[in-house]
Amino acid sequence: SSQQASKSSINPEAKTMAESNPSIPTRLVIVAGTYDGVLAGWDTVEHVREQDKNDIELKLLRRNDGRYLKLSFAMSAHEGSVRCLDIASAGASPSNSGDSGKKVKKRQRNQDDGPEAPPEPGALLSGGFDETINVFNLQKHCQAGELKTPNDLGSPLCCSFAPPCSSSSGPPTHALIGTTSGKIVLYKKRDWSVQHVLAGHDEGGVQCLAVHPTGKMALTGGRDGKVCLWDLMKGRLAFVYKIPSRSKIRKETVNDIVWCDDGTRYAFCYGSKITARDVASGEDLLDVEMPSRVNQIAFIGGPEGMFLAAGCDDGGLPVLEVGQLEEEEDANTRRAIMAIEPVDKIVAGDDRLKCIRSVEGGSGFLVVTANSGGIVSLMDLEGAARMMLSGPDGNDEESESKDSGSDDESSESDIDSDEEVEAAVEILESVRLGSGARITDISVWSYGENEVIDDIEDEEEEQEEEEEIEEVEEEDEPPARNTDKGKKFNNSPPQIELDAAAVEKARKLVGQAKKKQRKQKKKKAA
Numbered sequence: 001s002s003q004q005a006s007k008s009s010i011n012p013e014a015k016t017m018a019e020s021n022p023s024i025p026t027r028l029v030i031v032a033g034t035y036d037g038v039l040a041g042w043d044t045v046e047h048v049r050e051q052d053k054n055d056i057e058l059k060l061l062r063r064n065d066g067r068y069l070k071l072s073f074a075m076s077a078h079e080g081s082v083r084c085l086d087i088a089s090a091g092a093s094p095s096n097s098g099d100s101g102k103k104v105k106k107r108q109r110n111q112d113d114g115p116e117a118p119p120e121p122g123a124l125l126s127g128g129f130d131e132t133i134n135v136f137n138l139q140k141h142c143q144a145g146e147l148k149t150p151n152d153l154g155s156p157l158c159c160s161f162a163p164p165c166s167s168s169s170g171p172p173t174h175a176l177i178g179t180t181s182g183k184i185v186l187y188k189k190r191d192w193s194v195q196h197v198l199a200g201h202d203e204g205g206v207q208c209l210a211v212h213p214t215g216k217m218a219l220t221g222g223r224d225g226k227v228c229l230w231d232l233m234k235g236r237l238a239f240v241y242k243i244p245s246r247s248k249i250r251k252e253t254v255n256d257i258v259w260c261d262d263g264t265r266y267a268f269c270y271g272s273k274i275t276a277r278d279v280a281s282g283e284d285l286l287d288v289e290m291p292s293r294v295n296q297i298a299f300i301g302g303p304e305g306m307f308l309a310a311g312c313d314d315g316g317l318p319v320l321e322v323g324q325l326e327e328e329e330d331a332n333t334r335r336a337i338m339a340i341e342p343v344d345k346i347v348a349g350d351d352r353l354k355c356i357r358s359v360e361g362g363s364g365f366l367v368v369t370a371n372s373g374g375i376v377s378l379m380d381l382e383g384a385a386r387m388m389l390s391g392p393d394g395n396d397e398e399s400e401s402k403d404s405g406s407d408d409e410s411s412e413s414d415i416d417s418d419e420e421v422e423a424a425v426e427i428l429e430s431v432r433l434g435s436g437a438r439i440t441d442i443s444v445w446s447y448g449e450n451e452v453i454d455d456i457e458d459e460e461e462e463q464e465e466e467e468e469i470e471e472v473e474e475e476d477e478p479p480a481r482n483t484d485k486g487k488k489f490n491n492s493p494p495q496i497e498l499d500a501a502a503v504e505k506a507r508k509l510v511g512q513a514k515k516k517q518r519k520q521k522k523k524k525a526a
Contacts, residue, residue: 023362023363023365023366023380023382024068024362024363024366024378024380024428025359025360025361025362025366025446025447025448026044026118026361026447026448027043027044027045027118027120027446027447028042028043028044028068028069028359028378028444028445028446029041029042029043029044029072029087029121029138029444029445029446030042030043030069030368030376030442030443030444031085031087031124031442031443032085032355032370032376032433032439032441032442033077033081033082033083033084033085033126033439033440033441033442034081034082034374034433034437034438034439034440035081035082035438035440036076036081036437036438037076037077037078037079037080037081037082037128037129037130038074038075038076038077038082038437039073039074039075039076039077039082039085039124039126039136040071040073040074040433040437041071041072041073041074041124041138042069042070042071042072042376042431043069043070043072044068044069044070045072046070067429067431068378068428068429069378069429069431071431072141073141077126077128077134077136078126078128078129078130078132078134079128079129079130080128080129080130080155081128081129081440082126082127082128082129082440082441083127083128083129083155083156083157083158083440083441084125084126084127084156084157084158084159084177084178084441085124085125085126085127085159085441085442085443086124086125086159086160086161086164086165086175086443087121087122087123087124087125087138087165087443087444087445088121088122088123088124088125088161088165088171088172088189089119089120089121089122089165089171089172089445090119090120090121090122090139090171118447119447120138120139120447121138121139121165121445122137122138122139122171123135123136123137123138123144123161123189124136124137124138124443125159125161125175126159127155127156127157127158127159127177128155128156129155130155131148131149131154131155131156132146132147132148132149133146133147133148133149133156133159133177134146134147135147135192145192147187147192149177149179149185150185150194150197152181153179153180153181153183153185153197154179154180154181154205155179155180156177156178156179157178157179157180157205157206157207157208158177158178158206158207158208158209158220159175159176159177159178159209160175160176160209160210160211160218161174161175161176161189161211162174162175162176162211162215162218162232163211163212163213163214163215164210164211164213164215165445166213166261166360172189172215173188173189173190173215174186174187174188174189174195174215174232175187175189175192176209176211176218176232178205178206178207178208178209178220179205179206180205180206181203181205182199182200182201182202182203182204182205182206182222182224183197183198183199183201183206184197184198184199184200184201184206184209184220184230185197185198186198186232186235195235196235198230198235198236198237200220200226200228200230200237200240201220201222201223201224201226201228202222202223202224202226204222204223204224204251204253205222205223206220206221206222207221207222207223207253207254207255208220208221208254208255208256208257208268209221209257210257210258210259210266211232211259212259212263213259213261213262213263214263215232216231216232216233217229217230217231217232217233217238218230218232219257219259219266219268220257221254221255221256221257221268221270222253222254223251223253223254224251225242225243225245225251225252225253225254225270226240226241226242226243226254227240227241227243227254227257227268228240228241243270246271252270252271253270253271254268254269254270255269255270255271255293255294255295255296256268256269256294256295256296256297257269258297258298258299259299260299260306260322261299261360263279264278264279264280265277265278265279265285265299265306265322266279267286267297267299267308267322268297269294269295269296269297269310270294271293271294272289272290272291272292272293272294273287273288273289273290273294274286274287274288274289274290274294274297274308274310274320275287276308276322285322285323286308286320286321286322286323288320288336290310290312290316290318291312291314291316291342292312292313292314292316292342293312293313294310294311294312294313295310295311295312295313295352295353295354295355295356296310296311296353296354296355296356296357297309297310297311297356298310298356298357298358298367299322299358300319300358300364300365300366300367300381300385301322301364301365301385302363302364302365304385304389305321305322305323305385305388305389306321306322306323307319307320307321307322307365307381307384307385307388308320308322309339309356309358309367309381310356311353311354311355311356311369312342312352312353313352313353314342314343314352315340315342315343315351315352315353315371316338316340316341316342316353317338317339317340317353317356317369317379317425318336318337318338318339319336319337319338319339319381319384319385319388319424320335320336321335321336321385321388335388336388337384337387337388337424338424339379339381339383339384339424339425340353340425349372349373350371350372350373350374351371351372351373352371352372353369353370353371354370354371354372354439354440355368355369355370355439355441355442356368356369356370357442357443357444358444359378359444359446360446360447360448361446361447361448362446362448363380363382365380365381365382365385366378366379366380366381366428367379367381368442368444370439370442371439372438372439373432374432374433374434374435374436374437374438374439375430375431375432375433376430376431376432376433376439376442377427377429377430377431378427378428378429378430379425379426379427379428380425380426380428381424381425382426383423383424383425383426384424384425387424
């Protein structure tokens with residue numbers, strides 16, 4: 001399965017789509033594993049090897065057709081089914097782990113001299129039923145190594161890099177593997193040596209795990225009905241929560257567990273129930289039961305609010321708001337919405353939503369789903385969130401204020417706006433993994449160039465605001481008032497008169513500063 005390094009070029013159609021729709025990331029990588037041990041990947045960057053440039057069959061197979069996502073690779077990775085997947089950024093690539101100190105320092109100097117390069121996907125970790133853990137290099141599209149789980153620990157069931165790829169804590173330094181024996185293996189990514197073997201779950205196995213954005217702790221869920229919190233710095237068990245079993249014979253199985261982006265909240269699902277909790281207080285922010293089994297969950301949202309999206313056995317995709325009802329809020333306020341309705345049949349079959357993962361670097365409301373029929377979809381759930389945030393009449397405060405000041409609008413435009421609000425989900429792209437391929441797990445890596453640009457622009461605007469405010473404060477008071485040419489900037493003495501252009505510019509700067517302060521307050525409050 002090893003291949004030579006490939007040259008990559010930006011897909012023009014994908015770049016155009018990302019530029020025209022800032023809610024989607026600039027680059028998105030999706031990898032799916034199947035029951036047959038096959039790995040397939042889609043990317044917004046086209047990879048072409050030198051020897052394959054003139055291959056007509058490959059050109060037909062990989063023809064673009066104006067798609068945002070394009071098949072990047074497909075290969076057989078395991079003899080049994082693929083149990084777990086995770087993608088790390090390029091800093092965690094195993095191909096760099098063997099470099100000498102001089103090479104690393106030289107590479108760092110070259111990066112420091114030029115402009116900062118955008119991040120790229122590095123290592124892909126896959127665990128299979130054959131008790132092997134494969135490491136692939138997504139930059140060169142080749143296998144970088146293969147590991148066997150330690151003796152008597154069984155097959156890997158879940159895996160994650162630490163810190164995770166979505167974290168801002170730097171490149172991963174470790175990798176965690178949960179096994180069927182109930183133990184968790186902590187590997188050093190530098191040489192893939194075993195640092196710790198953590199025991200806390202019964203022999204039922206570790207079903208899922210999630211590493212905190214800081215990389216200092218992790219949560220695991222098992223088939224023994226336990227949710228365990230691990231201190232990765234000390235390599236020990238910190239806390240155990242036992243889910244009350246509804247059956248005396250069988251314990252609950254935790255199907256999935258996730259952290260939110262800032263690590264202040266976490267959520268887990270078992271059976272048909274979803275629970276979300278606040279880390280600081282330990283209180284339940286959400287505890288609901290769905291009509292069918294919940295397979296996976298994902299946090300979505302932004303400054304307006306935080307939500308959970310779930311993939312269910314009946315093909316439904318509910319979106320639930322994570323939080324508590326405030327005293328002044330109406331008790332009838334909608335806190336959940338079914339973005340995709342369940343299928344109207346006894347067995348969902350191929351329509352069953354097997355996987356759901358959140359997408360970083362976009363609007364915050366994007367998810368990637370995979371059903372049992374092998375269809376992988378990129379969805380935007382912002383419509384569902386807006387519907388929950390809107391008032392009883394379906395309009396939020398901003399839309400109500402706009403509607404009150406625009407009495408001359410036609411009824412047709414009102415109908416169109418209502419139709420847009422009612423769209424709970426928008427499927428941006430869908431790809432299919434062959435016919436009859438059953439997906440077991442997916443992993444998502446993404447990068448949003450728009451976020452970096454926005455941060456730079458915000459810093460520049462903040463500097464301009466400070467300069468403009470200093471200039472306004474240093475200006476002398478004009479000798480005489482001229483109401484025809486200027487307007488009052490401040491009603492309290494001393495009164496300063498400015499020309500209309502300066503006043504308008506100052507107002508814009510102040511407005512931008514207030515907006516930034518409100519955003520910062522919302523982030524701190526969240």
